[in-house]
Structure formats: structure tokens, C-alpha cells
Amino acid sequence: MKQSLTEFKGSVNALVPYACFPEQSKGRLVAESESTTRNCFQRDRDRIIHSTAFRRLEYKTQVFVNHEGDHYRTRLTHTLEVSQIARTLARCLGLNEDLAEAVALAHDLGHPPFGHAGEYALSELMEPYGGFDHNAQSLSVVARLERRYPNFDGLNLTWETIEGVVKHNGPLIDAGGDKKLPREIVDYNSKNDLRLDTFASAEAQVAALADDIAYNNHDIDDGLRADLFNMEDMFELPLVGEIFQDVIKKHSDIDKARQRHEAVRDLIGHMVNDCLTQTQQQLKEAAPSTVEDIRALDHQVVSFSAEMHAIDRGLKDFLFENMYRHSRVNKMTDQARLVVRDLFELLLAQPEMLPAEWHQQVDGKTEEQTAHVVADYIAGMTDRFANEEHMKLTNK
Secondary structure: OOOOOOOOOOOOOOOOOOOOOHHHOOOEOOOOOOOOOOOHHHHHHHHHHOOHHHHHHHHOEOOOOHHHOOOOOEHHHHHHHHHHHHHHHHHHHOOOHHHHHHHHHHOOOOOOOOHHHHHHHHHHHHHHHOOOOHHHHHHHHHHHHOOOOOOOOOOOOEHHHHHHHHHOOOOOOOOOOOOOOOHHHHHHHHHOOOOOOOOOOHHHHHHHHHHHHHHHHHHHHHHHHOOOOOHHHHOOOOOHHHHHHHHHHHOOOOOHHHHHHHHHHHHHHHHHHHHHHHHHHHHHHHOOOOHHHHHHOOOOOOOOOHHHHHHHHHHHHHHHHHHHOOHHHHHHHHHHHHHHHHHHHHHHHOHHHOOHHHHOOOOOOOHHHHHHHHHHHHHOOOHHHHHHHHHHHHOO
């Protein structure tokens, strides 16, 4: 059922009591003097944007491999779109925009080349060595792999931003703490307790839902642009089909590209509006007074309504069947898995083929330790670089 849009307004300076206030931050793992021009979350955002890993997102796959065309989303454009939706949600809810933006900008830094195909391949290859998880890899990037500062590895982000990167999808362990976690998260948590059995801040939850909104809607846009399916194929989807039919009827005199953009904009607006309405209702019921009250809840406070959850689920199922399993996409993903597998197996067997700064990290190390270094190296590659290295090292 198509919903009417409600008007939401918020001031960037009017934070609610349960927002994350920069002056109340739990700080950084390595103590630093404060910036004279930026608060701590703004500084986090800037460090993320200036990182090498962030720049590499430009040439990392969202769904379509980079060379498929200039008009499809990459990890970078997706990340920027997520950050803008997150800022809108945070502003309207009276939350800290800077923190929501920082978490949104950092959330995909750990994705390997070739999108989910690359992640699946690395996960399979790393299974004997503790596995691979892109959220844990994002933590690796910001806590260890970026090397830009004289006094620490990583970006030395605030506790709240790190919490958001690790826990934006919810607690990682239950009260018993018996869930097996990625090694990187366990190691970091031993030095800086992230309270893995609690929810993250509302700002981190905003970033997570913004990711969901951006991901689905922009995959519709790219899927239609690539002719993997057409608008009529979506007519039976709740809300989505109604929006597309309304746009086509109202704007029958414009080209399909403009119709597509108008419908996607409308759908994003409905999802954002639903999130704001549902979240405000849940906040009213929970009546939090501080961010710690948000963390102590037994559910996410930032969410869709039950109706929008069902619409979102139906859209995901449609995209899975009509886009992610499409023969053109499967052909790309099969090649991507081959590239990642060949690179991993070759570099694990012959680590001397790693660049010098990476090879020195495996000198005298066990096979498991070497596997983690090789995975770090491959995860940092762009699609283009991975293909070039594959051709150079395998002659394929």
C-alpha cells in the first residue's frame, strides 16, 4: 500500500539527550590532543575520507565489475549515497550527523574486490584459518592496516565510530558471550572493550538502515539500466510496483530513464519516511534518556515498520532472482572467484611473490599467519589491480 509522506524537520544543532555528544566520547585507543577546528567525530570522518582504503572504493565492485561501464555504482558511490541518507535520518531524528556519517563512510572499507563474489571466495579460502568477514576487515583497515600516522597504525578513530563499524547490525554476542567471533574483533576488543553484547548507538543504527535503503534502491536503478529486468517486471511487488505504475502513468511523456530515476527517488523517500515514523514511535515507547539507554535495549530502535520490512524483503527476493543470479552477473562473479582463488593460493604457496612491505610481514610466520597477511593484501585490492596482478602472476 503506497503511503503518504510526512514532513520531518531537524536542526543540526538540536541533539536529543540520547544522541552521541562529541564532548562525551569515550576517546581514542591512543590518546591525542583535540583538533582546534573539528570535533572528534568530524575528525574521524575526515580521516576516513583521506584514507587509502576509501580511495580504493572507487574501483571496487558494487554489483557490476568496474570495467562493465562508468554509469554503474561502485563501492565508493554506494558509500557516498549511504552517508547522505544517514545524514538525513540523523538530522531528522536529532542525532549526531557527524557520527552517523563517519560510520556510513567506514562501513564498507573492508570489502574485497569484486563485491560479494570476492568476499565469498575469500571466506571459503580462509575457512581453515579462521574465516573472513568484511565487517571485521573494515575494523582491520581502520585499526591496523592504514599506515599514515607516526604514533600508531590505523586511523585511531573514536570508540563510538569503531563501535559503529563493528556493531552497526546489532550485538555480536549474547549475554553468555559464547559466539565465535572473527579474530580481528576479538583482538581489538581485548584492548578496547566495545561491549559486543549490546546494540550500538542510534547513529550507528541509522547508518545500517541507510545502507539497506541505498543498496536496494540503487540496485533497482542499476538493474534497470543494464536491462537485467524491466519496470513491468516489478509491477506485482508491494509499494514498489505501485510507485512505478504511478510514475509511468503520470509521466508517460518522458523517457524511461527519467521515469526510472523518478520512481527510485519516490521509493527512497517512502523508505526514509517509514523509518523516521517507526523509529520515532519506538523511541517514544523506549523513552531513552542517554545513549547508554539505547545500547541497553533488547532491540534496534532505528528500523522499518513491519509493513516496510515485508516490502523490503520482497524487493530483496526479487533482486536476488532477477539481478544477482542473472547469467550476466553470474559470469562476472565466476571470473571474480577464479581471480581471487588463484591469487590467494599462489601467494600463500609463494609468499615471496608479495610486494616487499607485505613479504616482510610473513617472514618466519606460520601458514595461518601468512594466510591472514595474504587475505589482507587481496582484500585491499581494487578490481582493476586484482585483474592486473592475476594476469601478471598467472599468465592467464
